[in-house]
Structure formats: C-alpha cells, structure tokens
Amino acid sequence: MAIKGVLVDITKCVGCGSCTVACKMWNNQNYVNPETKETENAHGFEAELDSNTWTTVQYVKAQKDGKEVLRYVKRQCMHCQDPSCSSVCFAHAFHQTEEGAVQYDPELCVGCRYCMIACPFDIPKYEWEKAFPSVMKCQFCSSKLAQGEAPACASVCPTNALVFGDRDALLAKAHEIIAAEPDKYVQHVYGENEVGGTNWLYISDVPFGDLGFPTNLPQTSVPSNVHKFTRFTPAIFIGGAALWSGVYLYSSRRHKVAEHEGKHEEEKHEE
Numbered sequence: 001m002a003i004k005g006v007l008v009d010i011t012k013c014v015g016c017g018s019c020t021v022a023c024k025m026w027n028n029q030n031y032v033n034p035e036t037k038e039t040e041n042a043h044g045f046e047a048e049l050d051s052n053t054w055t056t057v058q059y060v061k062a063q064k065d066g067k068e069v070l071r072y073v074k075r076q077c078m079h080c081q082d083p084s085c086s087s088v089c090f091a092h093a094f095h096q097t098e099e100g101a102v103q104y105d106p107e108l109c110v111g112c113r114y115c116m117i118a119c120p121f122d123i124p125k126y127e128w129e130k131a132f133p134s135v136m137k138c139q140f141c142s143s144k145l146a147q148g149e150a151p152a153c154a155s156v157c158p159t160n161a162l163v164f165g166d167r168d169a170l171l172a173k174a175h176e177i178i179a180a181e182p183d184k185y186v187q188h189v190y191g192e193n194e195v196g197g198t199n200w201l202y203i204s205d206v207p208f209g210d211l212g213f214p215t216n217l218p219q220t221s222v223p224s225n226v227h228k229f230t231r232f233t234p235a236i237f238i239g240g241a242a243l244w245s246g247v248y249l250y251s252s253r254r255h256k257v258a259e260h261e262g263k264h265e266e267e268k269h270e271e
C-alpha cells in the first residue's frame with residue numbers, strides 16, 4: 001500500500017472555507033463552537049485549532065514584490081512520516097495506518113499530554129472543557145483512505161488547492177509545478193524533509209516563514225533524537241502517579257483520624 005498525502009498549493013486557495021465545513025460534517029463536530037477562539041495577530045485574523053476544530057484556514061498578510069498580499073493557509077495535522085506525538089506516547093495511543101495517517105485512540109490515552117508538547121507543529125489539542133478529556137487532532141479521514149477515497153476536506157476543494165494522492169507522486173508533481181514557474185513559486189516543498197518528511201506537503205509563492213510555518217525544524221526525524229530522553233517517561237509518570245496516590249492516602253488517613261478525634265471529644269462532652 002502506497003503512503004498517501006495531500007499537496008496544498010497556497011497560491012490556489014481562495015479561503016472559501018469549504019474544507020473546514022467538510023471536516024466538521026465528516027467528523028460530526030459542532031460548526032458553531034463557543035470554545036473556538038479567533039485571534040487577531042500581526043499577520044491577520046484567524047480561527048485557532050481546538051478540540052472541536054481539526055482544520056482551519058488562516059488569513060495571513062504577507063509581503064510579495066514590495067506589496068502587501070493576503071494568503072489563505074489551511075492548517076491541520078501534517079501526518080509526519082516519523083511522528084513525535086507517537087514516539088513520546090508510552091501508552092501507544094497513536095499509531096500509523098498503512099496509508100500513512102497518524103491515528104489517535106482515546107481508549108489507550110492516559111492523559112499525560114506529552115504528545116502536545118512533542119508535536120513540532122502545535123497540533124494536538126485537549127478537551128479541557130470535558131470531565132473525561134481526550135486529545136484531539138485531524139485523523140486524515142483514515143476510514144476514507146482505507147477505502148481508497150480522498151479525505152473529506154480535499155474532496156470538496158473547488159480550486160484544487162488540495163490534491164490527494166500517493167505521496168511520492170505528489171512530491172514529484174510539486175517539484176514539476178515549481179520548476180514550470182520558477183519566478184512564481186518559492187523553491188521549496190514544505191514537508192518534503194521537515195522533521196524527516198510529512199504526508200501533507202505545501203507549495204507557496206510567499207516564503208513559508210512569512211506564513212507562520214516553523215522554518216527552523218530539523219530536516220531529519222525527531223523521534224530518533226528524543227528516544228534517549230523519553231525512555232524514562234513511563235518511570236517518571238508512574239513515579240508521579242505513585243507520589244500523588246501516597247499524598248491522597250495520607251490526606252485521607254489524616255481526615256479519618258481528625259474525624260475520629262472529633263467524635264471522641266463529642267462523646268466525652270456528653271458524659
């Protein structure tokens with residue numbers, strides 16, 4: 001099975017937001033969500049990813065040929081080829097499907113949130129508002145991919161800004177597009193090598209750093225470097241759990257002793 005990907009051509013996106021609606025419909029999420037934040041930043045006005053918003057199209061003001069231009073940038077999980085979120089998760093709540101989708105399983109998650117710290121793209125979000133929260137992120141519509149179908153967002157894009165296919169073919173296509181119009185495009189396919197490669201790839205006519213993409217990422221897999229630190233994670237987590245259990249048992253015992261002493265004093269008073 002070939003690894004799948006999506007090629008995002010930022011020059012073709014018109015900011016219609018159809019992809020964000022399709023994502024919410026396919027994943028049964030609220031379209032109007034009081035938790036969703038919209039922030040105005042130096043670049044423009046943008047909706048943020050949250051536990052109920054797995055993709056967003058950000059409006060970014062940038063400079064091109066001395067003029068201010070507006071670009072629309074779709075964000076979601078990049079589906080890294082060697083994902084950091086998965087490598088730090090000692091509960092094995094993440095796994096990669098045959099098609100390359102990085103999947104999260106809430107049944108296995110213990111809520112440590114190391115994945116949120118480890119992700120170089122700040123993607124996983126936590127359901128802070130829920131009593132029993134899970135981590136949330138784009139799942140690359142993995143059930144659709146398994147059937148050979150395009151993800152919901154890519155299948156509705158009216159301008160072909162999102163093209164779904166085999167990652168290798170998309171990468172070759174991205175280089176062809178750039179080579180055909182070298183004066184238009186930045187000479188870089190974002191995701192080709194970032195953190196060892198991602199299955200979502202981007203091409204653009206504006207430098208990626210000006211669009212808010214992290215540009216100082218290692219060009220090799222991160223997990224191979226972090227394993228030496230994270231091998232202690234289960235011990236630290238279990239140690240922490242044991243410590244808090246101890247504190248809880250000690251407090252409960254103190255509480256029971258205090259109750260007992262209170263009752264004893266009352267009985268003495270009655271006599």
Ligand code: SF4
Pocket residue numbers: 077078079080083084085086102118119120121122123124137
């Ligand atoms: S972008 Fe972040 S959440 Fe998505 S696969 Fe990569 S490390 Fe995991």
Ligand code: SF4
Pocket residue numbers: 022023024026027054055076138139140141151152153154
């Ligand atoms: S791949 Fe699926 S889950 Fe991910 S942003 Fe697109 S529609 Fe949403």
Ligand code: SF4
Pocket residue numbers: 012013014015016017018019020057072074156157158159160161162
């Ligand atoms: S559907 Fe396509 S054109 Fe519309 S906002 Fe999404 S990526 Fe851009």
